Amino acid sequence: MTTYESSLISNRTMGWRMGLRNMLLKENFAWWRTRRWWIQILVAVLILNGSLALNLRDPMGAPVDAQAINYLNTSALFVPILIVILAQDAILGERHSGTTAWVLSKPLQRPAFILSKLIAYGLGFLVTWVLIPNIIFYIQLVAAGREGLSIPGFIGLIGLSFLNLLFYMTLALMLATLFDSRTPGLGISLLIAWAGPLQIFAKPFEKYTPWLEDILPWKLISGFGEPPLAGYLALGAKLPTVVPIIATVLWCVVFIGVAIWRTGREEF
Amino acid sequence: MNSITTKFPQDLTKQVTEWIVPVSETSVPVIEAHGLSKAYKGVEALKSLDLQVQKNSICGFLGPNGAGKTTTIKLLLGLARPTGGSALVFGKDIEKENDLIRRKVGYLSQDPRYYDYMTARQTLRFTAGFFYEGPKVEIENRVAETLELVGLSDKADRPIKGFSGGERQRLGIAQAQVNYPDLLILDEPAASLDPIGRRDVLEVMEKLRKHSTIFYSTHILDDVQRVSDTVVILNHGELVAQGPIEELLANGQGTTFTLTVKGDSAAVETRLHNQSWVTGIKTISKNGRVSWRIQVSDPQIAEDQLVPLALAGGGVTICEFGRKAQNLEEVFMNIVEEDNHDHV
Numbered sequence: 180m181t182t183y184e185s186s187l188i189s190n191r192t193m194g195w196r197m198g199l200r201n202m203l204l205k206e207n208f209a210w211w212r213t214r215r216w217w218i219q220i221l222v223a224v225l226i227l228n229g230s231l232a233l234n235l236r237d238p239m240g241a242p243v244d245a246q247a248i249n250y251l252n253t254s255a256l257f258v259p260i261l262i263v264i265l266a267q268d269a270i271l272g273e274r275h276s277g278t279t280a281w282v283l284s285k286p287l288q289r290p291a292f293i294l295s296k297l298i299a300y301g302l303g304f305l306v307t308w309v310l311i312p313n314i315i316f317y318i319q320l321v322a323a324g325r326e327g328l329s330i331p332g333f334i335g336l337i338g339l340s341f342l343n344l345l346f347y348m349t350l351a352l353m354l355a356t357l358f359d360s361r362t363p364g365l366g367i368s369l370l371i372a373w374a375g376p377l378q379i380f381a382k383p384f385e386k387y388t389p390w391l392e393d394i395l396p397w398k399l400i401s402g403f404g405e406p407p408l409a410g411y412l413a414l415g416a417k418l419p420t421v422v423p424i425i426a427t428v429l430w431c432v433v434f435i436g437v438a439i440w441r442t443g444r445e446e447f
Numbered sequence: 448m449n450s451i452t453t454k455f456p457q458d459l460t461k462q463v464t465e466w467i468v469p470v471s472e473t474s475v476p477v478i479e480a481h482g483l484s485k486a487y488k489g490v491e492a493l494k495s496l497d498l499q500v501q502k503n504s505i506c507g508f509l510g511p512n513g514a515g516k517t518t519t520i521k522l523l524l525g526l527a528r529p530t531g532g533s534a535l536v537f538g539k540d541i542e543k544e545n546d547l548i549r550r551k552v553g554y555l556s557q558d559p560r561y562y563d564y565m566t567a568r569q570t571l572r573f574t575a576g577f578f579y580e581g582p583k584v585e586i587e588n589r590v591a592e593t594l595e596l597v598g599l600s601d602k603a604d605r606p607i608k609g610f611s612g613g614e615r616q617r618l619g620i621a622q623a624q625v626n627y628p629d630l631l632i633l634d635e636p637a638a639s640l641d642p643i644g645r646r647d648v649l650e651v652m653e654k655l656r657k658h659s660t661i662f663y664s665t666h667i668l669d670d671v672q673r674v675s676d677t678v679v680i681l682n683h684g685e686l687v688a689q690g691p692i693e694e695l696l697a698n699g700q701g702t703t704f705t706l707t708v709k710g711d712s713a714a715v716e717t718r719l720h721n722q723s724w725v726t727g728i729k730t731i732s733k734n735g736r737v738s739w740r741i742q743v744s745d746p747q748i749a750e751d752q753l754v755p756l757a758l759a760g761g762g763v764t765i766c767e768f769g770r771k772a773q774n775l776e777e778v779f780m781n782i783v784e785e786d787n788h789d790h791v
Contacts, residue, residue: 187579187589189550197546201576205562213564277560284524284554285577286546447526 190286198287199295206299219307226257227312228319235323243325250316251409252376254340255401258308259347259372265304266348267364269296270355270438280447290439293352297435300348309341328413335412336400339424343399346427347372349434356441376401394426475538477502477630477660478523482532485518492518494684495532500662500677505652507671507692508664509779510681516664517557519681520634524554536630550578553628553659557635559619563608567599567618570607571625578626589625596651597621612639620648624655631655633663637670649674672696672775680779682786696773702746703771704753705738710763712737718756724748736766746770 192200210216231250234240241249270293273279283292317333347368354364374380375397384391392398398420400409411418418424478500485493493515500506510516521527523536525545534541536548561570571590579586594600597617602610610618616639624631636652637645645667652661652674665671671678671692678695680688688695708715712732719725719741727742743749754768 186582187585188581190576190578190580193546198577201573204576205573208569209562209564277556277558278562280526281556281560282577283526284549284552284556285574286550287577288546446528447521 195288195290195294197291198282198285199291202282202287202291202295203299206295207302210299210303216303216307219303220311222261223258223308223312224315227254228315231316231319235319243320243323246323247316247320247325247413248406248410251340251400251407254312255343255376255397256373258344259368262304262308262344262347263351263365263368263372264361266296266300266351267355267361269300270352271359271361271364274355274359274447283447289442289445293356293435293439293442296352297349300352301345304344304348305341309337309344313337313340327415329415332412332415336409339399339407339409339412342424342427342431343396345431346396346434349431349438353434353438353441356438356445371395393420393422394430396423396427396430398423399427475502476500476535478534478536478662480519480523480532480534483519483522483529483534484531485515485522485527486530492684493522493529493681496681496684496686498534498679498686498689500660500679502660503656504676505656505661505674506663506677506679507675508662508679508681509666509668509671510664511783514681515684516681517634518684520554520632520662520664523632524549524552551629553623553626553631555619555623555631555633555636557638557664559615559622561607561615561618561622564606566604566606567594567610567621568603570618571621574622575625593621593625596624596654598647613641613644616640617644617647620651624651624659628659631659631661631663633661635665636663637665637667645670668774668776668779678775680782682783685786687786688782692775695778696775702743702749703773704741704743704749705767705769705771706741706753706757706765707736707738707767708757708763708765709736711760712763714760715757715763718759719753722752722756738767740771 190201192198227250230253231246234246234249235243240246270279279292283289313333313336317328320328350368350371351364354367355361358364370380374384375392375395381397398405398408400407408418408420408423476499478498480496480498483493483496483498484491496515496519498519508516508519518527522529523534523541525541525548528542537551539545539547541548562573565573568590571593572586575586575589579589591600591603594603597620599614599617599621602614607615607618616636620633620636623633631652633652637648640648649670652663655661675692677690678688678692679686716728716730716737716739719728719739724743724745725741726744729740731738731740741749741753750770754765757763757765
């Protein structure tokens with residue numbers, strides 16, 4: 180075979196990274212060299228910044244700070260839905276279409292398959308659903324006359340928005356490896372996503388399991404009637420607690436760990 | 448090895464040892480399974496399969512739908528885990544060393560699916576990326592060469608979304624062999640291809656046999672007979688036959704002769720039935736002639752005695768006599784039907 184191989188250099192990466200680079204190239208291609216990126220940006224800006232712009236133009240509308248809280252709540256309510264649908268599809272769509280079995284028949288490690296989704300989708304969502312809408316959000320607030328916003332604090336707000344998004348993305352990736360249908364993953368993710376911002380769900384949780392708000396990402400960009408942690412950061416104020424931040428990071432790690440473990444056991 | 452190398456002067460010994468392939472290397476089967484089994488929720492899809500596929504052979508993997516062919520292929524590729532037994536590919540364990548196996552294998556699935564937003568060229572570039580780091584130009588050359596091989600050069604830059612079934616199948620064959628694998632595993636490679644496409648696929652397989660071992664499942668038995676050296680037949684998850692194709696054809700159901708006569712055929716038929724070496728007779732009457740398909744256990748005796756036997760009583764004219772070549776379809780049907788009877 181060696182004479183037949185010409186001067187091509189064989190890929191010798193072994194272990195969990197085997198195939199990761201190639202899968203990442205492919206996932207990034209799907210994000211940035213198809214229509215996906217600008218559609219995501221368009222939807223994100225229309226939903227988040229569009230609604231804020233309409234509210235800010237209303238002369239009888241609420242004060243700017245209340246509008247900012249509304250923006251964050253809208254983000255907490257709607258972003259998880261889209262993130263969960265897209266992230267689930269990254270796993271389930273491929274499994275159902277047969278492309279997962281195809282790529283796994285090549286020199287690709289299963290952890291690398293999951294990590295490529297995590298990294299590429301994480302980057303894609305960061306740019307389309309966090310960075311661009313939040314930069315516009317900042318500009319909108321400044322344009323509306325809100326003073327005293329700290330730029331480092333606003334970067335912190337972006338960080339917490341991304342962490343919140345990462346929680347739902349990793350949760351969706353994990354659930355997609357555990358269930359063969361989209362319904363359970365969507366149901367569980369949305370229950371968690373909406374239980375915080377929506378008072379109808381939040382009240383019983385506050386009453387019977389008040390500790391849940393400390394270990395779930397509910398306080399990151401929305402709050403139980405209180406300013407979200409992202410709000411404190413945006414104003415350059417001291418955070419009342421960092422427990423939800425640490426807990427959310429840990430959840431993300433656990434979700435990815437479970438997704439990798441489950442994919443390792445999957446049969447195609 | 449030693450006895451060969453001692454015939455050469457000392458300075459030639461090194462060169463000789465470089466091109467003489469050690470006996471052990473050629474004799475190690477590329478695929479070797481021992482008692483390989485797989486059950487899904489208590490249902491046995493594959494029952495204790497013992498299998499050997501030799502290097503540089505083209506092995507046709509046959510069996511009715513649900514016989515366990517795709518399951519076997521998935522086990523070999525590590526896409527499923529065996530519930531019993533073991534298998535080695537290139538001497539590597541399919542469970543513990545599957546990463547090493549997949550580096551040397553090309554695989555075409557039964558229903559190949561790719562990323563629809565990619566073109567054929569991008570798909571092959573992506574596939575090649577699992578095997579090669581560069582140089583980029585060489586990878587592009589390989590991709591172009593592979594597209595040419597399967598006749599997709601003119602459609603290379605069209606999105607796969609618009610591809611027909613046959614074009615997808617060609618792309619499937621291309622991606623399976625873009626790394627020039629040592630082992631090519633093809634699950635129904637000629638499915639959904641028109642006769643020209645089928646012929647092209649067989650030609651590609653013949654070209655690749657110099658470099659690769661080809662293990663492929665199919666329902667098209669004519670193709671198997673045309674290109675394969677060995678055949679493995681599965682039925683109900685069990686191995687029912689395995690061996691070189693000529694052996695299988697020769698041993699399938701004994702040898703068959705055809706004899707066509709005009710005249711008093713009843714007496715001839717009685718005489719034929721009385722021979723111990725005649726194992727079966729099928730009679731067809733047409734246009735005043737009677738034809739028999741005579742299965743015999745001893746082809747030599749049959750060849751010598753069938754004609755004298757027919758003429759012995761007089762009153763008949765022989766119109767046609769000859770040995771009928773068994774085709775794989777008949778052998779396959781006989782083996783599978785016999786096995787189905789055993790299962791009933």
